[in-house]
Amino acid sequence: xxxxxxxxxxxxxxxxxxxxxxxxxxxxxxxxxxxxxxxxxxxxxxxxxxxxxxxxxxxxxxxxxxxxxxxxxxxxxxxxxxxxxxxxxxxxxxxxxxxxxxxxxxxxxxxxxxxxxxxxxxxxxxxxxxxxxxxxxxxxxxxxxxxxxxxxxxxxxxxxxxxxxxxxxxxxxxxxxxxxxxxxxxxxxxxxxxxxxxxxxxxxxx
Numbered sequence: 001x002x003x004x005x006x007x008x009x010x011x012x013x014x015x016x017x018x019x020x021x022x023x024x025x026x027x028x029x030x031x032x033x034x035x036x037x038x039x040x041x042x043x044x045x046x047x048x049x050x051x052x053x054x055x056x057x058x059x060x061x062x063x064x065x066x067x068x069x070x071x072x073x074x075x076x077x078x079x080x081x082x083x084x085x086x087x088x089x090x091x092x093x094x095x096x097x098x099x100x101x102x103x104x105x106x107x108x109x110x111x112x113x114x115x116x117x118x119x120x121x122x123x124x125x126x127x128x129x130x131x132x133x134x135x136x137x138x139x140x141x142x143x144x145x146x147x148x149x150x151x152x153x154x155x156x157x158x159x160x161x162x163x164x165x166x167x168x169x170x171x172x173x174x175x176x177x178x179x180x181x182x183x184x185x186x187x188x189x190x191x192x193x194x195x196x197x198x199x200x201x202x203x204x205x206x
């Protein structure tokens with residue numbers, strides 16, 4: 001079965017009060033560059049750093065949900081915000097905007113260096129309790145939900161271009177779980193249930 005891509009919607013930022021709590025329920029969003037390990041091994045250091053910087057910048061500049069950034073981890077960005085999204089569509093649209101800008105920048109880089117770059121973008125969205133702590137001028141994110149979100153980047157999904165929405169996030173957003181579960185492709189990893197949408201058009205689900 002070939003997966004269905006969600007329709008496009010207007011984005012609504014996740015509510016983020018000026019004085020955010022140190023501990024609370026929050027939304028975690030991790031866009032991650034697929035194919036990065038092979039890319040690092042196959043690309044000289046200077047070119048690789050330049051391409052990576054440009055692609056990560058495109059992701060960061062696409063933060064229409066006005067999320068905070070906890071850290072940038074080589075091939076991924078850890079975004080978070082306290083509370084839940086106003087609606088599921090805003091999370092889907094956030095990924096679509098990131099993917100569009102990522103692909104546009106990728107095409108520009110391929111034209112510049114003269115060959116194809118085998119990279120793509122996936123995104124994991126999760127919900128749970130998180131807390132913050134400071135190390136010098138850096139604010140770090142801590143909690144079981146953070147660990148789970150990172151674990152979900154290692155899954156059995158065959159696609160390299162998809163958005164994964166955990167059951168925790170879907171249950172937190174009013175009146176969406178049943179509809180999304182029926183439209184998306186269900187899965188689980190480390191006992192964490194999720195639904196995902198494939199954005200890789202050539203992938204046919206078995």
